[in-house]
Amino acid sequence: MxxxxxxxxxxxxxxxxxxxxxxxxxxxxxxxxxxxxxxxxxxxxxxxxxxxxxxxxxxxxxxxxxxxxxxxxxxxxxxxxxxxxxxxxxxxxxxxxxxxxxxxxxxxxxxxxxxxxxxxxxxxxxxxxxxxxxxxxxxxxxxxxxxxxxxxxxxxxxxxxxxxxxxxxxxxxxxxxxxxxxxxxxxxxxxxxxxxxxxxxxxxxxxxxxxxxxxxxxxxxxxxxxxxxxxxxxxxxxxVSTLENQSLDLKCKDVMSTDILLITEQKKAMEIMSLMKQKEMNWAIVVDEEKTFKGTISLQNIKKQGELTGVAQDLMDTKAETILLTADAKEAFNRLMKSRAKFLVVVSENGKTVGIITKSIITEKLANVVWGDLDWVL
Amino acid sequence: MGVVDFLNRYGDHLMRAIFVHLQYVFISVGAGFIIAFIAAVLLSRVPRFSKVVIPVLGIFQTVPGLVFIGVLFIYLGMKPITVIIALSIYAIFPILKNTYTGIINVDDGLIEAARGCGMSNFQILYKIEIPNAMSSIFSGVRMSTIYTVSWAVLAAMIGLGGLGEFIYRGIETNNNVLIIGGAVPAAILAMTLGYGLDLIEKKVTPRGLKGGR
Missing domain, CATH: 3.40.50.300 (P-loop containing nucleotide triphosphate hydrolases)
Structure with missing residues (x-):
């Protein structure tokens, strides 16, 4: 002893x-x-x-x-x-x-x-x-x-x-x-x-x-x-990588990124470009006054138009998929893996656009949950 | 004059000179080794103090041998002991430095393991530190031996024989054959002794310490 x-x-x-x-x-x-x-x-x-x-x-x-x-x-x-x-x-x-x-x-x-x-x-x-x-x-x-x-x-x-x-x-x-x-x-x-x-x-x-x-x-x-x-x-x-409890009950709000650029439908191309430059982003989400999701717009799309005269409404892509804030993270993961969508736009129950989930964001967030903070790796 | 002629004429003399030369080398390196080894072991117990002391000793090493033998000659006279003291002192430093470095560089992990096994300080020294410092100690001895062979030439300067006698007499009488007749055997002697030490080292080094670790 x-x-x-x-x-x-x-x-x-x-x-x-x-x-x-x-x-x-x-x-x-x-x-x-x-x-x-x-x-x-x-x-x-x-x-x-x-x-x-x-x-x-x-x-x-x-x-x-x-x-x-x-x-x-x-x-x-x-x-x-x-x-x-x-x-x-x-x-x-x-x-x-x-x-x-x-x-x-x-x-x-x-x-x-x-x-x-x-x-x-x-x-x-x-x-x-x-x-x-x-x-x-x-x-x-x-x-x-x-x-x-x-x-x-x-x-x-x-x-x-x-x-x-x-x-x-x-x-x-x-x-x-x-x-x-x-x-x-x-x-x-x-x-x-x-x-x-x-x-x-x-x-x-x-x-x-x-x-x-x-x-x-x-x-x-x-x-x-x-x-x-x-x-x-x-x-x-x-x-401890074998720790149970967590990870099972993840919702979209746990795995999304809120670092997004919202613009209204009537914004002019020139303005959009300068906003993108300010935020160092090459895409934005188009919403109406109520922040209801309307479409997405990328820098490439704007440039393709040549003349910078249009407004967001004309330039946006409306095909993007949305997912509910309260949906399971697993569903988001499945949809990202199966569909050709590069991202999902996250909307709240009252229809407001709140964030985005991409493959790399969800991977990073999941890794964080399982292995702790990985900032030093990324 | 050919090699054969030279040996016919000076052979006996050369053998005597080599013998005297070797005596100087062995006695001086031997004495130097004992002093250096003990000093290095003691210094390795107090590394902080040694970091100051060893560089200072190194400075003394730069005093030319000629000066040193000259000074000793004044005090001690024309005796072999003058040469031996001078050469011993020169032989000390390379051995001291290498032995010290060898001991200090033994991996801390080994020392900790040895202590953890319950070895006393003395047991750690002779079972672990010295065996693992052996190759460094040997290179110090080799260096000292080779240096001492060439420094022993200076013995002739105060008329005490050795291969230096040929060289000095050759210089005085402008006889190149005599100079070469002293220098070449001295060089061969240095190489042979160095080689001999390598052989001994190989023989006594355990397989586990051979080749890069």
Missing amino acids: ITYKNVCKKYDDVTVVKNLNLTVHDGEFVVFVGPSGCGKTTSLKMINRLIEMDEGTIYIDDQDVNKIDGDQLRRGIGYVIQQIGLFPNLTIKENILVVPRLLKWSEEKCEARVHELLELVGMPYEENAHKYPKEMSGGQQQRIGVLRALAGEPPIILMDEPFGALDPVTRENLQDELKILQKKLHKTIIFVTHDMDEAIKMADRIAFMYDGKLLQVASPEDMLRNPADPIIKSFMSKH
Whole structure:
């Protein structure tokens, strides 16, 4: 059992971990999650005292970690880092045996342990033990990284974004393997990630940190259902692609753009052109005094006329389709995909023209709903 | 005068000169290495301090060897120790700088992993930092060795033998054969020692550190 008791950590004047209290039970898989700089890695590294705490204490089975020699403490706790950190000057076998050798295990015991561990992840001893790290893929290297952490038979393993540097497919595989290993070996694992998907997949309980504070500790299901703080909610909606509830009940008003240019039927071509130039648009929607939809007009249409003498009424195209503001977004989507229409004009129930939906607008809005704000991509 | 004639006439003398020359090189590089290695390891513990100290040491390196041997000669007299001290001091810097850089450049991730495994500072140094700095250390030693072979020529300036004797005597008597007879063996010596060090490096470097990582 690991118990944080009023743990604080400051760097100069900045408090990066604020009064942390948390108990992790034996055999539990706890994931610290939160945006970068929230104090999750610091909280992890204070357990094996790679970072010393300023206030409070951490107990491992009622023993104060500050009262144990740092090196001895670390030999008894497995540790996996994102950069993998296999020693390039040592073979795979030597890497795995770093901790057992520090613990002065006998040669026979070491030998048996390497065999056992490589077998555990399905990497034959003969093929792999005498390789060097650079002779392996990143995924294989991190498997060895995990084995190295397990080698000294520690009851606790700390993992600092262990799969962050791997490609998505390898990451999935290693996540699955780790989950299976943990079920088999009943280790207490504390795992840090900024990836909510990973946290939900791996954790028995998620500890959500923000700005040095622990905002919520809950099982993934509970956290999804009852996020204790708006920050958690927004973090999850940004990071969780499997989030249900939303997206189902979207209406046209949720997916339309209101950035449109309305002109009346009697506007002269010259005026229309200068309005378009002002708004940097090459099309407009023609309406009557009541804002009832009449037609659309494009810059091209006007130019085709040559002489700029006509009014909107004569130049407009009346074929455009309309859709009700309250219609399902799905209907708009279907119509855009099936018909040759490039856009749909959105009208309210009392007949006023209010917006427009194009393929790219609806795609963007849907993506926003599913994956959160994508402004940085677009 | 052909090579055979030259060897008939000066062969014994040349062998003696090469032997003396080699002695200077080995002793100086050896002593320089011990000092440089210890200093580099200590400096690597305090990188902030070293960022100032190492460039200052680099400035001393630019003092011409001739001047330095001359000054030492005044204080210590015409003894081999004068030459050895001077050469050792020159041998220190390349080794010091390369060893220091090699240690400092070891990936932080490795150091963190090593600490996380429960290695003590000393264990991290000799199990992780030094082995991973080895190629840099070797190139420092190679550089120092090759430099020292050429600087050892200056020993003859204060009458202490080595291949420089041929060169100086050749210059004094305007005898090109003697100059070449000293210079060519010195060059061959430098290349051979450099090659020898490469071989040793290849032998002692684990496969995991060979070739670009």
